[in-house]
Amino acid sequence: MIIDRSSPIPQYFQLQTWLIEQIEQGVFKPSDKIPTEEELAQITGLARATIRQAIQNLVNLGYLSRKRRLGTFVLNREIETDKRTIIGILIPDIRRGYAPELARGAEDEAARSKHSLILCNTDDLFVKADFHADRLIDNNVGGVIFVPTAASDEKNRLIVEKFIRKNIPVVLADRSIPDLNVDLVTTDNFDGAYEITKYLILKGHQRIAITLSTLFSTERQRLEGYKKALTNYKIPIDPTLILTDNGPFNEKQYLKFAHTLLKQKNNVTAVFAGHDRIALLFYSAANQLGLSIPEDISIVGYDDLHFTTVALTTMHQPIYEMGQESMRLIMSRISGDIKESKEIILKSYLVERCSVLP
Template sequence: MLLQTKFKSRDEATRYQIAKNLIKRKVLSGEVGHNQQLQPEMDICRDTNLSRTTVRKAIADLVEEGLLVRYRGRGTFVNIRRTPSQKKLLALLVCQHTNVNGAYDLLIRGAQESAGRLGYQLLLANSYNEIDTGMEQAMRLNELRVAGTLVVPLQSASPDQTTASVIRTLRQADQQVVLVDDLSSDPAISSVSSQNREAMYELTKHLIDIGHRRIAFLTSVQTEAVVEREEGFRQAMQDHNLPLPPEYFLEVAGRSPSRQGIQEIDVFMAMREPPEAIICLHDLIALNAMARCRERGWRVPEDVAIVGFDDLPQSATSSPRLTSVHQPLTETGARAVEILVQLLTDEDAQPRQERLPCQLAVRESCGRGLVRPS
């Protein structure tokens, strides 16, 4: 009899935990958002095949934990309460691959410095550019009661949709959100990005001005920032009446930045008329491309000019030094935090989209016509 009671107690505890986890996930995933009503207890019982006593106990615990609130005669509602310390908790959700020292390091530095200066703590989360991981990280931030999150868009086949899913999950938990390194197409979402289109136009024009005509472009998956850079490149080529053969416009293979730009160099070298200059979407692609050129005996800039975008620290020390566009990444991270804090503290604050100017950084890799600094 004692053994039967023990097993029955364990079984009840398991059913209770199932009910609690199910309801909690509905809240943290944004399926039921802040101030929205939870489905009636009897419906939950029917959907889960659990008793009303079990479901009611799970709901009572989540009320105690500050995720739900019950109103007599009205039902149960999501009500995510934050402590004073949680109201000072921010997060930055990036899509950085492992072992890659790139633009996100500068972005993170700016965000951390700004958060500390304003009296906030900044948590770092990483989606590793996977939508499932991004959603789980968003739910984890909701569980920690983070007050606001900076979101770097995922680089997927449909980045607008996948990033929007992550943002919706955060917003449903009453978080403020700022999109970083991308211009939001949703007027209700604040964003901070660079003037990608204008900067890429100037970079392309510089190559044209110093004599290059056959110019190729290495791009990647279509985030808003990528589309803007492509548009700037195409506009500069069009304004100078230069052709752009389809084979000169390639999307890099693979998702890991450590491999991007390598096999594309082999493709260009095999052409009957290879490009004179190659514009890379970002510096890591350009640095990989230059390394591959050295391996294959293609001299930079004598045989082909290569330029990048971001102006990472390693671009100024590469051999040859890489011509790039200085993107204000540290400033972008800092400004994004400032906007996020304003949204959290000022009831009258409105969403805003800001685009920060970039600056051309001319070095040896772009080739002939370069005026070297004294």
């Protein structure tokens, strides 16, 4: 029985629902002709006008198309997926650190296939990321590249889930979020940190300080790499040489660390700065204290932001490529080419300049 006449649901609506069901279950396939109004009137026992009302609604909704003399036909329902050519990118701040490089890599790759990139600055704050997430969803983006914020893992997970609920694929860039089955593009921070620490050790340094934030997965991995290298080379890990902050990057905090380290020295001959922007602060601090790098102290960074005024030895991260790979991944996910979640780990390499003395 197609129509329940005792139901309070309008009969034209019941018919409409039934027709949609038939279409979605493939009983009526795209370009099939459905029964004529007269036939449907016979089948359902409704008046032709009622049949027409149901059918007209489905025409308005894009399910059907009618042709005089010929009948009513099922349309291809693939109008939904047409304009999803916009990708969102959620980065901390387009002015700072590696964000410009990452954005450029992503944008170049997007442009190659005529996709567009919407820029969102989170300032590493959950609230801003959340705000932008809603905006991107409103804009009907096809996918999102997300650099997790400095908020808790739970909160970052919330952001990701917001997209996933709307069927918008997400790729995490640089930083990971535990227990989340989602694509990730990053570099091998453990390995990179191991290598650069090893480099300092082989240059003869024994008292190597490190300063970074424990807030981000990337920097935590670097700390582990540092420890592993020391252990492997049988150098005791001295907790007083590990200066960690547990907040987002804060110039004042690290400048203080730098001053502390450079003043009381404590036999430290080299510093592993958690990333280049920290390293740069060591140059400022050294400058203020009348010390010079590398003569008075050696320093290495991480990232390889191209500073033209200082010759920092650092671990080059392929940030541009990270942007590219993230975009490629998001696009193959949009096109449905891949199903399982994927991790792309890019290789970093050491760039030897003039901030380390034996």
